[in-house]
Structures are given as structure tokens and as C-alpha cells.
Amino acid sequence: MHLTRSFPLLPALALGVLLSGCYSRSDMKGENRAAEPAVTETVPPAETPGAAAPTETPAAEAAAAPAGTGPLAQVNVFLEVSGSMEGFMPKTGADAANTRFQQHVAQFLSEVNRSSAARKTYFRIKEKPYRDSYQQLSQTVRGGIQQPASSTDIPTVLDTLVTGYYAPNSVSVLISDFIYSPKNAGAIPYISTDITDALNRTRRADLAVSVYGYASDFRGTYYPALKSGPKKITGCCDTAVPYYFWVIGPADAVRRFDAAQLEKQPAQQAHFGVKYPAPPTSLLSRFQNVGAWYYGEKDASKRTAGASYHTVAISKVSAKEPVEFVVGLDLQALPGLYRDLNYLKANLQLQAQDTDAKIVSVFGASDQTKNSSGAENQYTHFVKVRVTKLGAGARPVQLVLRDQRPAWVSQWTTKNDSNINQTGAKTFALSSLLDGVEAVAGGEQKAPVFTIPLTLQPAD
């Protein structure tokens, strides 16, 4: 990767000079892969003198650090400062009231600044990213945007992030309202394709995107995505307006950044391509167990502290004498979406053969389970399974959490935002944007969030 990047540096620079300033979607589509490094080089026109170009160095640093452990090598925060964002960051008025966006983003920036990541860089995104210090960017959030950009094009921004700021063990966070206005109505069906193309241009194999959605009060001019209606709505809005944090980077880095920085606050979330280690799980033979079954493991009698069991040996089962067993899951390391009981209830599946085993309930830890002296005190969630029929031999059973698009995405999506006060806190074509992300980061077949292998067997 280093060779291919550094080798065509000279022609790339030359091209970069030629191409700088012509940063548009038509460029992106017209260029072939040979011209790619040119874009990389044009990206960081750092406004602060002496600021290093963040493209090459972090990659070298991060390559040395083993992925998966220790602090992240680099966190890049990008704040969109186009005119449409002004309503989130109104200039402080006489009443000195701020918006929830200002409160939240200022706090987030401060948390990133305090985080253990080796390097933290801050950018304002206009038509290109401009390097800011933490103080400058925080001031922009608190005091309002000084020179708003006319508009920013989301595919271009995403392309910039993936091309220029993608490095092992590093993430980029893009803060924006993600209102993507295509040039004309005819381009609307291609929104998801535009996003896919932008993210896919450099073909990052382990690209992952986490989307966190929030809503804030909004005081300013709202620019609807659809050009057919009013161009702008001044004095907006009576309703809250959504804004999003997109965390973009290698799957492992995104997972760790999410866990460290974004899981503290409640938010709507969706994750694409992020992979999670299998959560600790175990059967619980002394917790709400019903019927004649026991751990089928050979060493179950040792009852080692902290041991986990995944084999159910059933000595007697019938419709009259059903067997019920509970699987304890420790989902602490997963993001809030996958810990949400409603999500779990809808998307946990039991895949089994020759048995009618099915999930009867999914519930979270209570004070009682947490304070119990039994093994259930280690687990945050419980899945109760009932069996009344069993095959002749040992059968594998899988408890699978499907990775489904959470329901909020469609609820936060609108096809027409020209009447935002009536539409409510929705974003134009949000689900199309996420379709585009999913096509790149989700992979061909969506892998389940986790799979817990269990075995059902007749007792010997």
C-alpha cells in the first residue's frame, strides 16, 4: 500500500495542482483509479501553518501499533459548516440560549480531546476540509459559523474521508445534518448509488460505518433538499431537526471508538460492517430452569468458576413435560442498538433441526439477577428457550442475532422535506443514504451480529 501510494507521488502532485479547486462529483466519476492519489494530495489545505498533512504520517504510525489493543492512533473530527448547519449553531443571542446540538457537540469535542487517542485532529468541512484546532472548532460550535459554505456535497465529503483520512487504527467522525440534495429530481433514485460509489472508490476491505442519530432544536434558515419546493425556510423550525455522527474507518477502530465515545449518550444508531467479538454466554442450569435437563459437557461436574456451558442434555421431554433453559448473555461490549430489548426480541433467532426449540422470552438483567449468588449475575441479558420435542442424536442449535436495519431509520426518513415543520424531525432520503453505505460496508450477505452455538442432545 505504501509503495503504490508513494511511488506516483510526483505525477500525483502535478495532477493535484491541476485538479485542486475542481472538486465536484463529475470529477469523482470521471477519474479513473490512476488519478486517485491526486485527490489524496489535494485534500488537506491546512489553514494553520505547520499542520502536517494527515494522510501519510498516521498511516505509518498506525501500522506499527497492533490493531485491536491500546488507544486509537488517530481521531479526525469533521464538522460540516455549510449554511444548512447554521440553524444548529445560531450566533449567541441576547437570551444566551444554546441549542441541544451546540451543547452535545461541544461536549463531544471536549470528550474526544480528552480521549486517549494518540492524535486528535479537527476539521471544518466546507467544499474541502480545513484544519482547525480544538479551540477553534469548539468556538465555531458555541459561537456560530463565521463563513458558512454555500453547500457541501455528501458523496464528495465521504469520498474525501475514505480516500484521504482512512488509516489503520484511526477513525473519522463526520458531524452533519446529512441533507443530501441531488442536483435535480432525476438524480434522487441514484442517491444510494452515489454514496456507494463515493465510499467504494478506494475499496477498503474492512470499511465500517457507524451512524448515530440525534435531534436538536434548530433556529435559523432551513434549506430543504428538494429543489421543487421553497428554496429555503427562514425562521425555522418549530420541530427538532436531526443531525448525525458518522464514524468511518476500519471495522475494529470504529467499534472501539463507538464504545469509548458514543455509547454514553442515548442515540439512534445503525452499524454497517462493524464486527463485534462474540459476547460471553452460557447456559444457566440453576436459573428459571424447567424440566429434566443438565449441562451435557464432560467437565460440567467440576463447576469451575466462570465456566460457560453450551450443551443441553435432556433426559425427558414431552409436550406435558417441556424443557426450558435460559442462556445468559453478557452484551456489555455491544453498542446500545444490540442491547436494546426490543431489537433483541425482534431479531434473535433460534436455528435448529429435529426439534421444536424456540425462544419464549428475552429479558434483561434485574436487580435480583445482578445481586444473585448464582451464575446469572454475570449476564446482562437472558434468552429463555422451550423444547418439547427432540431428535434422536445430538443436534447443533444456533442462537443468532440478525443484523437488521433498525426501525428508526425509516421513521426518520422523509421523501419530501420542503415542509419540515409539518414533516417533523426527519431527514430527506436517509434510508437511501444508508442503503448506499450498506452496499459497501455491509457486505454481500449481512453477517449476524453474533452466533451462539448450542447443542441439544438426549441425556445418556
Place this chain on the structure above:
Amino acid sequence: MKGFFRFLYELIGTPQPPSETPVYREVIFPNVGLLTIGLSLAMVLIFYYLINRAMGVATFNKLRHWVIFLVINALLAFFIGLWQTSSQEVASHSYVYWMSTWNAILGLFWFFLFSVLLKRGSTNASTTPF
């Protein structure tokens, strides 16, 4: 060995509650079985070889003396059952007492068996119990 004790102790039914089955089969049955056999053997040796041979006690060789040892042996076997189940911290269930009672009965059997096998080596009690 485990299979033998499992067979012996599951004559009265499978362990209860079922979730404790692995502990009973792998740990408690072999422990209790071996301890009870050892206890019965020791009691027989004490009765026939210590009291009625080495110590040369002449007044403790009647059937009623043998029965005293038999009953003590059974009581100890019962407590071995309680002791082992409680030390393995199994879930409390009336099965614990059934199993211990069954072990007391097995204790009677082992004591009788060892008596028949070993009584001939005793000087004073070679014809006890018969």
C-alpha cells in the same frame, strides 16, 4: 467405576433436581460409594480383627454386638450422604435425604458382605452373626 456407582445409586431414580445430574454422577456417587465401602470395611475390621482378635475382648462377640456395629455403620453412611452433598453445594432437594437413606441401606449391605467374607479370620467372633 463411575458407571458402577451411577448404576448403584440410580436404582432409586435419577438425581433431582435434574440440573445437578453431572455433579451427582461424576463426583457425589463415586465419593459416597467409595467412602461407604471403606467405612463398612473399616467397621468390619474393627469388630472382627481389632476387638475380637488383637484386643482379645471376650464379651463383645454376640449377634447384638454385631448389630450395634451394623446400625452405627448405617447411620454413618447416612451422614456421609448428607456431608458429601452439602460439601458439593448441590441445590437443596428432598432427593438428598432419599439418596442418603439409600446409602445407609447400601451400608448395611456392605457391612454384611464384608462380615461374611472376613469373619473366619476372627478368633472370638468367627461365628457371628451366624
